[in-house]
Amino acid sequence: MSWQDAIDPKLQAIVAQVDAKIAPRLAEIDDQILDNQAKVLRAFQDNHVSEADLVGSTGYGNSDEGRDHLEAIYAEVLGGEDALVRPQLVSGTHAIGVGLLGLVRPGDEILYITGEPYDTLQEVLGLAGNGIGSPKEYGIKVNYVPLLANGEVDFAAVKQRITDKTKVVAIQRSCGYATRASFTIAKIAEMVKVVRSVKPDVWIFADNAYGEFSERQEPLDVGVDLMAGSLIKNAGGGFAKTGGYIVGRKDLVERVSYRFTVPGLGGAEGATYGMMLDMFQGFFVAPQTTGNAIKGAIFEAALLEALGLPVAPKWDDPRTDLIQTVNFGNQEDMVKFAKAIQQSSPVDSYVEPIPEQMAGYEDKVVMAAGSFIEGSTIEFSGDGPIRPPYTLYLQGGLTYAHVKLGITQAAQTTFFTK
C-alpha cells in the first residue's frame, strides 16, 4: 500500500513533477542543515555541556550552570556576546517586547524601518489596543517607516526619519501577516549599513521570529546589536515547551534583563526546573527541524503554484524564514484548506478550525494547528487573518514527510473533491 492510493491520479502526476523539479533545491537545504548543525554541535562542545546541565534549578534559580551554558551556546551560535534564554519569557512577543522596551527611556524613540510591526507587537508598542501600559504612557515614541510599494525598505525616508531622539532602529526579518517578502540576511546587512551611515551609535534591534537557521548567518552576524525570538518556533526545535530568547551585545542584554525581571536581579535569577533537557535538545535539533520545515515550504510553493494559486515565496526563491503564503482569493477555499490541514495533524485531527477573534490580532483569524505544543508554529500549521486576498500563512513541520502528506491531502480535499 502506498500513501498515494488515496490521492487522485491527476494530483499524483502533479506531485511527481513537483518532486523532480524541487529535488536540487531540497539538496541545497540539506547542505545548509549540515553547516548549521556543525555550528551548533561545536557550541555544545565548546561550552562543555554535561549531564548535570540538563537537570535545571529550583527556587530562585541562582547559580544555574545549565542555564548559563545554554545561554552561552545561543550567544555563540547566533552571533552574540550574551543571551537570555528563559521559560519565563512567555512567547516571542514577550521576548521582543522586553528587548525593545528594555532599551529605551523617556524621551527616546523606537523607529521600525520595515513597515508596520507584526500584529501582536502593535499592542506592545502602543500602535493598537487600549494603550494601557504602552510606551506612550512612559513618554517613549514609537514610529514606523512604511515600505515602498515593491515591499522594500524606503531608505530615503529612513535617512530622514532617524533623529537625535532615535535610540533604537527595529527590523522585522519575517513578513508576519504583511504582503511583502521576508528580509534576507543580505538585505538586513544593507539596512544596517544605511542606518549606521546616518547614526553610527544607534542600537539596531531585530525581530528574528521564524528566522533562526533558515540561512547560514543570523542578523547579529551582519551588525545588528540585539535580537529576540520564540522557543516554540525554530530555535526550540519542536522540543522546547515554552520560552523565548534575547541575544546580542553583552551590555544590551544586561540592560534589557532589568526589564525582563527587575533592576538588581536581571538575568541572575529564574529557575529552569524540568525545562532544560527540552531546551538543550530542541536547540540541538533546530537546524534539522528548521530545514525540514523549509523543505516542506518549498514543496507547498511548488505544488500550489502548479495548481494555479499565487504563492510567495516561489519554490526557487531565496528563503530566510519558514513562512509560505498562498492566496486563495476567497474565504471558502482558504477555510476549507485550513480544515484539511487540521485533519492531517497528529493531535486534534478531529477538531474543526473556525475563524475567531484572537487576543493581539485586529481581524478574525483562522488557525489550523494540531500540534504537540499548543500554538507551536515550528510544527506544521496554517493560519491567516480573514481579509482579502485570503492568504493562508503556512509554516513549520517537524518532518518533511508530514508536510508533504498534509499539503497533498489538503490540495485533494480543496481542489479535487466536488
Ligand SMILES: *Cc1c(COP(=O)(O)O)cnc(C)c1O
Ligand atoms: C510569531 C511572530 C512574533 C511573535 O511571536 P509569538 O511567539 O507568537 O508571540 C513576532 N514577530 C513575528 C514576525 C512573528 O512571526
